[in-house]
Amino acid sequence: MKGYVLEQIEPSKFVLQMGPHHPATHGVLKLFLELEGERVARCRPEVGYLHRGIEKLAETKTYPQVVPLTDRLDYIASMINNVGYCVAVERLLGIEPPPRAKFLRTMVCELSRISNHLLWLATHALDIGAMTVFLYCFREREQILWFLEEICGARLTFSYPRIGGVRIDVEEKTLEKIDRFIDGFFQKIDEYEGLLTENRIWIARTRGVGVINPEDAIAYGLTGPSLRGSGINYDVRKHFPYDAYSEVDFEVPVGKHGDTYDRYLCRVQEMRQSAKIVKQCIQKMPEGSILAENAIELDLPPSGKKKLHPEGWSTGAFISFLKEKEPLLPEGEIYSAVEGAKGELGFFIISDGSGRPYRVRIRVPSFIHISAIPKLAEGQFLADVVAIIGTLDIVMGEADK
Amino acid sequence: MKQLLKKILLIDLIKGLLITLRTIFTQPVTIRYPKQKREIAPGFRGRHALVRDPETGKERCVACLRCARVCPSQCIYIGYKEDETSGRRVLTKYEIEAFRCVYCGYCVEVCPVNAIVLTEFYEYAAYDKEENYFTKEKLLQNWDEFLSLYKHQEYINKFWYLRGIERIRLPYEKRFPTPIRIKKEG
Numbered sequence: 001m002k003g004y005v006l007e008q009i010e011p012s013k014f015v016l017q018m019g020p021h022h023p024a025t026h027g028v029l030k031l032f033l034e035l036e037g038e039r040v041a042r043c044r045p046e047v048g049y050l051h052r053g054i055e056k057l058a059e060t061k062t063y064p065q066v067v068p069l070t071d072r073l074d075y076i077a078s079m080i081n082n083v084g085y086c087v088a089v090e091r092l093l094g095i096e097p098p099p100r101a102k103f104l105r106t107m108v109c110e111l112s113r114i115s116n117h118l119l120w121l122a123t124h125a126l127d128i129g130a131m132t133v134f135l136y137c138f139r140e141r142e143q144i145l146w147f148l149e150e151i152c153g154a155r156l157t158f159s160y161p162r163i164g165g166v167r168i169d170v171e172e173k174t175l176e177k178i179d180r181f182i183d184g185f186f187q188k189i190d191e192y193e194g195l196l197t198e199n200r201i202w203i204a205r206t207r208g209v210g211v212i213n214p215e216d217a218i219a220y221g222l223t224g225p226s227l228r229g230s231g232i233n234y235d236v237r238k239h240f241p242y243d244a245y246s247e248v249d250f251e252v253p254v255g256k257h258g259d260t261y262d263r264y265l266c267r268v269q270e271m272r273q274s275a276k277i278v279k280q281c282i283q284k285m286p287e288g289s290i291l292a293e294n295a296i297e298l299d300l301p302p303s304g305k306k307k308l309h310p311e312g313w314s315t316g317a318f319i320s321f322l323k324e325k326e327p328l329l330p331e332g333e334i335y336s337a338v339e340g341a342k343g344e345l346g347f348f349i350i351s352d353g354s355g356r357p358y359r360v361r362i363r364v365p366s367f368i369h370i371s372a373i374p375k376l377a378e379g380q381f382l383a384d385v386v387a388i389i390g391t392l393d394i395v396m397g398e399a400d401k
Numbered sequence: 402m403k404q405l406l407k408k409i410l411l412i413d414l415i416k417g418l419l420i421t422l423r424t425i426f427t428q429p430v431t432i433r434y435p436k437q438k439r440e441i442a443p444g445f446r447g448r449h450a451l452v453r454d455p456e457t458g459k460e461r462c463v464a465c466l467r468c469a470r471v472c473p474s475q476c477i478y479i480g481y482k483e484d485e486t487s488g489r490r491v492l493t494k495y496e497i498e499a500f501r502c503v504y505c506g507y508c509v510e511v512c513p514v515n516a517i518v519l520t521e522f523y524e525y526a527a528y529d530k531e532e533n534y535f536t537k538e539k540l541l542q543n544w545d546e547f548l549s550l551y552k553h554q555e556y557i558n559k560f561w562y563l564r565g566i567e568r569i570r571l572p573y574e575k576r577f578p579t580p581i582r583i584k585k586e587g
């Protein structure tokens with residue numbers, strides 16, 4: 001009797017399309033995964049599902065009209081996008097906002113950063129399986145959104161900064177409320193940390209997952225907490241200060257190992273630092289104007305120049321005016337970056353003097369972080385891919401523009 | 402040794418559980434939305450309305466077209482004709498396509514006579530697309546609807562006069578903010 005020969009099973013690859021509608025992909029990111037058993041052999045991210053052509057659209061708007069467009073980039077912390085754009089245009093046109101505006105902007109930016117990190121912590125923990133943190137984080141995030149609503153009348157799409165300052169002054173009682181909230185907030189951060197930092201399940205799921213060494217992190221162009229988790233101290237707020245960041249005192253937390261756990265620690269520490277900055281801003285808040293003398297008007301061209309034209313102002317008159325007369329605004333080009341909630345957020349703007357940007361290019365951190373997903377995910381378990389997407393803190397509105 | 406003891410005694414997990422246990426004794430922060438409603442901050446940018454002037458009972462708009470020009474999404478359509486005798490502009494059409502609006506509030510800011518406003522009314526989801534295409538009559542009706550729900554005696558929108566900006570930089574009408582008095586029937 002002949003013995004049976006077991007058929008040899010070929011280790012074949014299994015292809016899994018993760019997303020674009022997967023709750024853990026934070027929006028409409030699609031990952032094309034080739035699996036060997038449970039290990040990821042190859043990973044290819046696909047982006048572009050949320051492309052709205054913001055850069056191209058910006059070319060058809062005047063400078064003030066682009067501000068609401070930038071809201072739609074990173075909609076979780078849109079205040080920072082607004083400020084980033086306004087800082088870029090101010091540097092281009094040589095406008096210097098008054099001190100009160102600078103402090104107000106710094107304050108709302110840091111509040112936005114806290115709310116972004118809270119949402120990141122909430123969803124990251126939820127992806128990994130910790131439900132409670134999600135509820136706690138949203139409790140505090142809601143309060144921050146209330147403050148921002150009181151300041152500017154919107155909860156997500158703020159359009160609060162203005163080229164040359166801010167739009168509307170903040171009432172004293174709102175500042176007091178924020179101050180009181182920040183006092184209690186440090187204890188809330190301790191609460192999240194009490195739930196996660198020493199928790200063995202959390203450590204098992206995050207330590208040693210998605211490791212990237214400092215050289216690779218720089219080579220991939222990571223910025224923000226994702227870079228600082230690898231131990232590199234780079235922060236636009238410290239190295240190229242804008243607004244009032246040179247006048248407030250804060251530290252830049254850095255990690256050591258460059259894994260998911262260190263990036264988690266970095267962001268939690270960053271929340272503490274942001275809260276400190278908000279507190280200092282409220283203490284040091286100077287009195288005075290909130291809009292620069294030479295700030296450009298909302299309604300371009302400015303009223304002084306409108307009178308020059310005999311036929312009144314239609315779009316046709318506007319264009320012919322530009323062709324014949326001197327430019328409305330200075331010409332030139334600039335790259336200016338701010339520290340977004342996710343990383344370095346840069347705006348490259350060319351002005352041809354027409355009152356509309358000739359070209360806007362936005363350097364968004366999320367898009368660049370997505371390019372690092374294959375590096376982090378290949379060779380890891382499928383379950384860790386979810387942790388890796390979470391730890392890079394990507395938002396597709398920003399990546400796809 | 403200490404680490405091992407901590408591990409065996411489940412210190413890390415108990416620490417977390419204590420925090421959740423403490424939360425049981427706190428007040429819930431959530432509200433039951435359709436029944437309970439939260440206070441909306443003054444100046445919230447909600448549904449558009451054309452202000453009905455308490456004296457004339459008509460809209461205040463003078464058809465200067467500033468709002469249509471400044472609107473980033475170009476969703477305000479205005480038509481006007483010129484009055485033969487006085488030379489004033491008379492508004493014939495004022496339409497806002499709310500689906501395209503980005504709720505930036507620029508129109509409220511630039512209007513020289515405080516005619517357009519983003520009210521604090523936010524529950525206007527509709528089954529019919531037509532309902533959120535606001536014509537002039539609909540916009541005036543929005544204003545009445547908003548006022549009927551408004552609790553205070555006077556209304557002034559914070560984007561009309563922009564706190565903190567020097568008065569001299571605002572149009573003449575906006576330099577001296579005059580709130581709208583609300584007459585309530587009954």
Ligand code: SF4
Nearest residue numbers: 472502503505506508
């Ligand atoms: S709020 Fe902004 S987008 Fe909406 S109608 Fe007014 S100017 Fe246009």
Ligand code: SF4
Nearest residue numbers: 462463465466468512
């Ligand atoms: S800016 Fe005011 S007055 Fe001018 S057209 Fe618009 S609503 Fe009417």
